[in-house]
Amino acid sequence: MITAVIFDMDDTLIAWAESDLDWAAIERAHLRGVIDYLTREGLAAPDFEHLAEVMEVRTQAAWHSADITLIAPHLGHVLVAALIECGIPAGRIDERACLRAYGWNGLPGVHAFPDAAPALRALRARGLRLGLLTNAFVPMWMRDRELADLGLSPDLFMSRVSSADVGYLKPHPAPFQRVLDGLLAAPEETVFVGDNLRADIGGARQIGMKAVLRRSADQEPPSLDGPLAPHASLTSLAELLPMLDEWEKDSKQSTVDS
Numbered sequence: 368m369i370t371a372v373i374f375d376m377d378d379t380l381i382a383w384a385e386s387d388l389d390w391a392a393i394e395r396a397h398l399r400g401v402i403d404y405l406t407r408e409g410l411a412a413p414d415f416e417h418l419a420e421v422m423e424v425r426t427q428a429a430w431h432s433a434d435i436t437l438i439a440p441h442l443g444h445v446l447v448a449a450l451i452e453c454g455i456p457a458g459r460i461d462e463r464a465c466l467r468a469y470g471w472n473g474l475p476g477v478h479a480f481p482d483a484a485p486a487l488r489a490l491r492a493r494g495l496r497l498g499l500l501t502n503a504f505v506p507m508w509m510r511d512r513e514l515a516d517l518g519l520s521p522d523l524f525m526s527r528v529s530s531a532d533v534g535y536l537k538p539h540p541a542p543f544q545r546v547l548d549g550l551l552a553a554p555e556e557t558v559f560v561g562d563n564l565r566a567d568i569g570g571a572r573q574i575g576m577k578a579v580l581r582r583s584a585d586q587e588p589p590s591l592d593g594p595l596a597p598h599a600s601l602t603s604l605a606e607l608l609p610m611l612d613e614w615e616k617d618s619k620q621s622t623v624d625s
């Protein structure tokens with residue numbers, strides 16, 4: 368019996384496709400906040416252009432090696448290392464204060480899929496426990512702000528995990544286990560919904576969950592064979608609850624038949 372549903376965040380609950388973001392400009396605006404904070408603290412703030420350059424190189428390096436190692440990059444750790452490289456004494460750097468100064472929120476053009484909030488509420492009303500697992504560069508407390516800005520209350524989810532807080536990215540089993548622990552759920556009674564075959568579907572299947580692919584209407588339905596094959600796919604989250612009901616009926620029927 369399914370008792371919990373875990374969602375990926377980006378391109379599963381939140382739509383990025385229509386956004387056209389200048390990431391370099393966004394990053395620079397956030398770094399200005401850090402420089403202002405350091406100045407307020409009486410520290411000799413590093414040269415802005417130098418810090419921006421060091422951050423870019425370190426961020427790219429962290430994601431590049433993560434592709435192979437699945438070790439999750441963490442904005443706070445990268446930022447602290449960059450500040451040290453720029454000459455700020457390590458003992459004077461408060462990572463959490465730097466992240467608060469960096470700031471994080473919903474971005475222009477990014478929105479929650481219109482089917483997300485109604486589907487989440489319907490699943491909760493059915494008594495299912497909800498979780499969220501994101502391969503994110505920022506810790507979950509920062510993504511919580513983003514969820515709230517996008518109209519998806521973090522309180523909808525009993526367990527929310529960012530890979531940055533765990534140290535490993537999906538499809539590594541560690542972040543899946545962390546979110547399951549928060550839900551007090553076993554993998555066999557859990558469904559994972561995500562848009563990425565390797566990270567979401569492969570990772571969820573490997574740990575023993577049922578895996579559902581969220582795809583856009585113009586994407587071909589996936590093959591339902593092989594280690595990265597989902598158990599099902601859907602183009603709207605409104606299809607999820609009827610799908611779970613159907614599975615429940617089938618599993619009751621197969622118990623009766625045997």
Ligand SMILES: [Mg+2]
Pocket residue numbers: 375376377378379561562563
């Ligand atoms: Mg995703």
